[in-house]
Amino acid sequence: MSHCELEEVTQCINDKISLIKKLLDLRAVASDADKRAFLLKIEQDVNAINDLLDRFEKCVTQQRDLLKHLKELDDFFQEDMQDARHLKENIPQHMPCKGQQAAQGGQADTQAELSEPPLPKKPPRSHIKEMEFITMQEFDTIPQYMKGRVTYDQLNAAVRSINTAVMAKYRILQQPAKSLSNTARKLHQRFKEQETKDTKGLFFVVEEDLRELAQLKLDKRFVGMLNMLRHCQRLKELRGGGLTRYVLL
Template sequence: MDLKQAGSSLDSLISSFNTRIAELQELVIARNMYPASSVTDLSAIDAALKGMELQVKAIKDRLHEETEAIPKAKKLIAKSLRQQKKLQSMSVYAPSYLPERTATLNLDSDRGLVPEACKQQPNQSTMVEEPAAIPKEKKSRGSPPLWYITAGELDSLSSYMRGRLTLEKVNAAINDMATYAEANAHLIAAPKKKLAENQWERALELRDIATTESIKGKHFFLESDMKGPSLKLDNTGKAILTVLRHLGRISETRMGHHRVIILLKPQ
């Protein structure tokens, strides 16, 4: 082997070593950049990406459901607006206040419930025979009705009949009539032992009226009950009765010396 060949072989060997060293250096650098622990990190990233994909899919499904629900929501809104208009139109006809019904028998200051002991005389030895009570009706009348009139009904009346009456005055009078009728119903149903002597006589009169064929099962009051606060036995009260009779809210009849006003359901 001559010197040239030996030098060439040595250069080739050195070059081969240098190439191998460079490759090893690159491998070391790559190993430092992507250590074995990075496999776990990549798995976690992959799991997070899959979770995000599922969330995005759920959001898309929810948006699709909401989009389909929009037409139904629009229909509900339209129905609510129509109902609101109906309620607003009804509120125009209702009176500005609705007083609470108080079932009381004390229409006059001299009327009131008295204990049984107050009605007995200290030296009374004989019992006064009580009149036979009229059997109670099987079905209760319930609360008196409140059939208010509307502005259209009031406007439909002639000017001479309507006069200076307002919708609020007439409907407030209807409240009073229901209160009178309810007080009479309680008086009719009350037992004798809970009533004063003058109340018992009135209760018997009311029971006689209540059992009349034309009045049986209906709510009623007497003309003498009209003592306010809104309905009184004056010119305004008589005008209100005329209007309500014309509009079919009441009817009137005579029972002895009493003028009876019967509450009616409008036709």
């Protein structure tokens, strides 16, 4: 046995001897009736302190659980703050019009998706109709084969360009022909010739309008976006006289 181990054993024996002496002293004190009552009072106080310590430990445990719960709530709050900050920093350039309803029938078959809705009621001629932007819910209903790689923002950019052409066209049409320049008067005449009995009072553009008034490139990709807008019931095609008329709904 090493020197350190011997010292530890000796200390342990001395501690036990000291404890035995204290117990013997207390036993001697307990034989005295007056002192015994005093010891019983001390025992009651010790038990009361132990009860308070148990209650305190229970309270500490509850507060620790509450702190953990508050920490979780704070983490959720921080995530919501990050989401709100991201939304604030990435507000889309357009917002859907008030009261616009999401398109329905996302599970319909291909024929139903491409079915043509009825023409809208003819609005007052003094008002120029604009196509409403596509909502994210509507965009999600468009079949993937129809969307391809076109994004939500790109589709609404096409809506904005079509509206640009519509506004430019009907501002010219709403002015007296005599007040227009030669170039605008020719456009005015062309626009009038494009109208038929089915389009009177409605708002539409043709491919030439989109190219000249909105500087759009009518490639395969844009034609695909026109089909997507038909699916979302934003426009309807009317053909006749060698022209395809895109009527706003």
